[in-house]
Amino acid sequence: MKKGVNNLKDLKWKVGGAQGEGIDSTGEIFAITLNRMGYYLFAYRHFMSLIKGGHTNYKVRIASQPVHYHGDDLDILLAFDQRTIDENFHELKDGSILIYDSSKLKEAKIPDQGKKVNVCPIPIYDIAQQLGNSIMKNMVAAGASCAAVGLEPSVFHEVIEGIFQKKGENIINANKEAIKKGYDYYKENFNFKLELPEKTGKPNKNLFMTGNEGIGLGALTAGCRFLAAYPITPATEIMYNALAHFPRFGGKIIQAEDEIAACLMAIGGNYAGVRSMTSTSGPGLSLMMEALGLAGISETPLVIVDVQRGGPATGLPTKTEQSDLNEMIYGSHGEIPRIVITPTTAEEAFYYIQHAFNLAEKYQCPVIVGTDMFMGMSKKSISDLDFGKIKINRDEIISDEELQKIEKGMFKRYNLETKTGISPRSIPGQKNGRYVALGNEHEETGYEIEDPETRVKMMDKRMRKLKHFDPSEIGIYFSGEDQFDILLIGFGSTFAQIDEAYQELKEKGEKVAHLQVKVVYPFPRKIVGEQIQKAAKVFVVDHNATGQLRQLIQKEVGYHEKLTSILKYDGNPFSVREIVNGVLGKGVNA
Amino acid sequence: MATLKDFRVSEKATWCPGCGHFTVLAALQAASANLGIEPYNMVLVSGIGCSGKISQHFGSYGFHSLHGRTLPVATGVQLNNHDLVVVAAGGDGDGYGIGIGHFMHALRRNIDMTYIVMDNHIYGLTTGQTSPTSHRGFKSKTSPAGSAEEPVRPVQTAIINGASFVAQAFSGDVKQMTRIMEEAIRHKGFSLINAFSPCVTFNKVNTYDWFKENIYNLDEIIDYDPTDKFAALRVLEDHGSVVTGVIYQEERPVYHEAMIGATKDPTVKLDLTLQAEEIEAIKNSLR
Numbered sequence: 001m002k003k004g005v006n007n008l009k010d011l012k013w014k015v016g017g018a019q020g021e022g023i024d025s026t027g028e029i030f031a032i033t034l035n036r037m038g039y040y041l042f043a044y045r046h047f048m049s050l051i052k053g054g055h056t057n058y059k060v061r062i063a064s065q066p067v068h069y070h071g072d073d074l075d076i077l078l079a080f081d082q083r084t085i086d087e088n089f090h091e092l093k094d095g096s097i098l099i100y101d102s103s104k105l106k107e108a109k110i111p112d113q114g115k116k117v118n119v120c121p122i123p124i125y126d127i128a129q130q131l132g133n134s135i136m137k138n139m140v141a142a143g144a145s146c147a148a149v150g151l152e153p154s155v156f157h158e159v160i161e162g163i164f165q166k167k168g169e170n171i172i173n174a175n176k177e178a179i180k181k182g183y184d185y186y187k188e189n190f191n192f193k194l195e196l197p198e199k200t201g202k203p204n205k206n207l208f209m210t211g212n213e214g215i216g217l218g219a220l221t222a223g224c225r226f227l228a229a230y231p232i233t234p235a236t237e238i239m240y241n242a243l244a245h246f247p248r249f250g251g252k253i254i255q256a257e258d259e260i261a262a263c264l265m266a267i268g269g270n271y272a273g274v275r276s277m278t279s280t281s282g283p284g285l286s287l288m289m290e291a292l293g294l295a296g297i298s299e300t301p302l303v304i305v306d307v308q309r310g311g312p313a314t315g316l317p318t319k320t321e322q323s324d325l326n327e328m329i330y331g332s333h334g335e336i337p338r339i340v341i342t343p344t345t346a347e348e349a350f351y352y353i354q355h356a357f358n359l360a361e362k363y364q365c366p367v368i369v370g371t372d373m374f375m376g377m378s379k380k381s382i383s384d385l386d387f388g389k390i391k392i393n394r395d396e397i398i399s400d401e402e403l404q405k406i407e408k409g410m411f412k413r414y415n416l417e418t419k420t421g422i423s424p425r426s427i428p429g430q431k432n433g434r435y436v437a438l439g440n441e442h443e444e445t446g447y448e449i450e451d452p453e454t455r456v457k458m459m460d461k462r463m464r465k466l467k468h469f470d471p472s473e474i475g476i477y478f479s480g481e482d483q484f485d486i487l488l489i490g491f492g493s494t495f496a497q498i499d500e501a502y503q504e505l506k507e508k509g510e511k512v513a514h515l516q517v518k519v520v521y522p523f524p525r526k527i528v529g530e531q532i533q534k535a536a537k538v539f540v541v542d543h544n545a546t547g548q549l550r551q552l553i554q555k556e557v558g559y560h561e562k563l564t565s566i567l568k569y570d571g572n573p574f575s576v577r578e579i580v581n582g583v584l585g586k587g588v589n590a
Numbered sequence: 591m592a593t594l595k596d597f598r599v600s601e602k603a604t605w606c607p608g609c610g611h612f613t614v615l616a617a618l619q620a621a622s623a624n625l626g627i628e629p630y631n632m633v634l635v636s637g638i639g640c641s642g643k644i645s646q647h648f649g650s651y652g653f654h655s656l657h658g659r660t661l662p663v664a665t666g667v668q669l670n671n672h673d674l675v676v677v678a679a680g681g682d683g684d685g686y687g688i689g690i691g692h693f694m695h696a697l698r699r700n701i702d703m704t705y706i707v708m709d710n711h712i713y714g715l716t717t718g719q720t721s722p723t724s725h726r727g728f729k730s731k732t733s734p735a736g737s738a739e740e741p742v743r744p745v746q747t748a749i750i751n752g753a754s755f756v757a758q759a760f761s762g763d764v765k766q767m768t769r770i771m772e773e774a775i776r777h778k779g780f781s782l783i784n785a786f787s788p789c790v791t792f793n794k795v796n797t798y799d800w801f802k803e804n805i806y807n808l809d810e811i812i813d814y815d816p817t818d819k820f821a822a823l824r825v826l827e828d829h830g831s832v833v834t835g836v837i838y839q840e841e842r843p844v845y846h847e848a849m850i851g852a853t854k855d856p857t858v859k860l861d862l863t864l865q866a867e868e869i870e871a872i873k874n875s876l877r
Contacts, residue, residue, distance in 0.1 A: 268666020436652035
């Protein structure tokens with residue numbers, strides 16, 4: 001057999017099979033091990049809205065520097081069934097490796113796509129059976145994979161010991177044996193090997209975290225001690241993360257009866273003086289709309305996390321999309337001040353949720369943090385997180401001393417005498433701080449009114465609050481020279497693929513720049529306008545069907561003729577190829 | 591020490607003259623003062639509609655929320671500061687129509703709060719439509735030929751689904767109502783008071799006189815045992831649910847002591863700093 005060694009900057013590995021067969025566990029064991037070794041990983045989970053059967057896969061990109069995307073193509077495919085081969089073969093490159101379980105799939109049908117793929121049938125299931133338990137086929141597969149990338153089976157030992165620590169020595173040894181068997185079978189029968197990229201991180205240093213975990217841990221760091229939520233894919237992991245970490249610090253989690261209740265409980269918690277949040281996805285966000293308005297008019301801080309998925313209605317519950325942008329910005333009847341933040345990576349989710357809590361309390365309005373399934377459920381290696389970077393700021397809560405200075409019963413919670421529109425709030429339990437928070441229009445102490453004059457003053461007060469908020473102080477990303485022809489714009493998690501497309505276009509000699517919006521509302525009009533003005537052509541990368549970001553830019557900034565959409569709404573994350581082709585006029589799906 | 595005066599506000603209530611809600615407000619003010627509660631340690635969360643206005647007319651902290659959404663807001667308040675006395679107040683349309691889902695779940699959680707529902711069998715502020723507790727055959731603007739629906743049975747629902755204190759009161763008897771409110775607030779757990787509070791403007795059927803004629807008052811029954819669930823359901827069945835007094839009471843663990851993350855001190859009083867070793871432990875969980 002021929003020996004093929006590629007010098008890759010990265011290596012992409014994927015395991016796939018029917019759901020409920022431990023595909024995720026195989027992927028996790030492989031990925032956690034490599035992360036601990038000091039590689040930089042990005043792991044993407046593809047799954048379906050069913051429990052057993054169907055097709056699921058777990059893809060890991062291994063690189064020598066941080067990556068935020070799992071890559072367009074594939075070096076190693078580990079297939080437990082024919083469907084995995086059929087659905088993923090097109091990703092394999094020339095010289096790549098296909099390992100499949102030949103126990104049940106005696107004669108795998110290998111598509112002919114005019115590329116050279118090294119096919120390695122291994123009776124994975126049978127080997128596991130011989131060891132006494134077919135469940136260990138995942139370990140056999142992991143063993144074969146480590147042989148294919150030139151690692152020793154012992155690298156998995158620590159992770160195995162951690163996972164099966166409660167199950168005892170026998171189970172641990174059996175699993176180690178299974179890894180060895182898979183490894184040996186590959187070594188004895190095949191000699192194609194793909195090299196891993198250079199390892200640049202220190203062992204046991206890198207964190208391995210999803211966007212959802214970033215949100216949960218960031219909220220904890222921000223002093224959030226109450227999460228009210230309703231289970232929904234792909235946001236439920238935020239609840240799991242909170243359940244794992246909040247209770248140690250007295251933080252509380254409640255599974256509400258629905259998203260309406262969840263959002264209102266979070267409003268109640270914030271009103272009571274505890275930083276509180278709710279996490280959901282599109283369908284839940286739709287149910288929260290009236291509550292969003294309540295937080296706005298009653299000037300109660302509120303943080304909502306929307307992990308977007310394919311809509312509308314139940315839509316694509318296990319697929320990714322960025323189609324809630326309009327709802328996050330315009331949702332709820334009437335008009336309220338609000339902030340909408342769209343972090344670009346898992347670590348940014350950790351930092352930006354902390355900003356969200358500070359902003360919600362400063363401006364006493366709802367702050368929506370919009371992520372998506374791609375970023376929320378994918379895991380990536382991060383060098384470190386700085387838990388002290390963003391300080392908790394609760395300046396807009398009135399002190400007991402100040403309340404004592406006010407004439408008894410005369411506290412004006414909604415004081416109109418404010419330049420900024422912000423009026424300090426009291427917390428129940430504070431003497432002389434009595435007020436009523438209202439969903440009705442009200443006067444300064446919180447008594448409902450209907451007279452035109454007070455209504456206009458109160459409306460103006462609320463709307464004034466964000467007049468001096470500069471969205472770019474939270475962050476906006478720009479990369480490029482001073483002069484350029486092509487400008488790529490996106491928001492949130494598309495940062496990763498746009499960044500790689502930008503690098504590729506630069507290598508092709510295009511004069512290109514990349515702008516990623518991280519606070520979409522209030523919109524960073526000035527900066528976006530300045531950059532668009534310089535460009536001859538602007539491509540707005542929108543993970544939705546109607547070009548919601550493009551429409552927003554046209555409304556806020558203008559330049560209608562300059563903007564072209566690059567759209568995607570099939571449920572899968574953008575590929576770099578699609579963006580490059582979109583720019584080069586080959587059509588998005590060329 | 592707070593007095594009755596501290597639970598009053600300067601603005602006059604905007605209810606129609608003779609509205610039953612005036613009695614509910616007065617009874618709640620008297621009960622709170624009698625219990626020695628400080629108004630700044632109390633939160634009254636209300637929905638909307640005529641009943642929803644009560645939070646503005648009452649001297650404690652208040653939250654006049656959304657239609658049918660009183661209970662989740664009150665739950666959020668109570669779980670984050672269990673030192674506060676939390677009272678939720680709504681109407682029959684608000685609480686048993688749009689809000690009945692939240693009602694079911696607040697019951698089974700046994701949240702430590704008192705829920706007062708001003709039940710007048712009609713929608714008042716929207717000018718007289720059939721409500722979830724309107725009787726079959728009830729004529730209104732939205733059921734001109736008479737309602738074809740059975741009324742909701744909130745009190746039976748509460749007993750079956752886990753309320754640990756269930757009572758009914760009547761705006762024609764302020765003394766009994768005040769006493770029941772005191773007991774409800776003192777009770778540790780979810781207390782429902784369904785308060786018959788006649789709408790003098792739109793409901794010409796279920797008037798003060800109608801209630802007086804039909805009420806079966808448990809205070810007059812010497813051997814009534816409020817801990818007997820089946821007796822409670824039977825007495826309601828026998829008297830068309832028009833029964834006043836404490837109907838059912840039991841002791842059960844309250845939610846804020848049983849929930850995940852439960853703390854002795856209220857959440858609002860916790861220190862928010864993360865120690866270096868705690869941060870390191872969190873980081874290790876990600877490796």
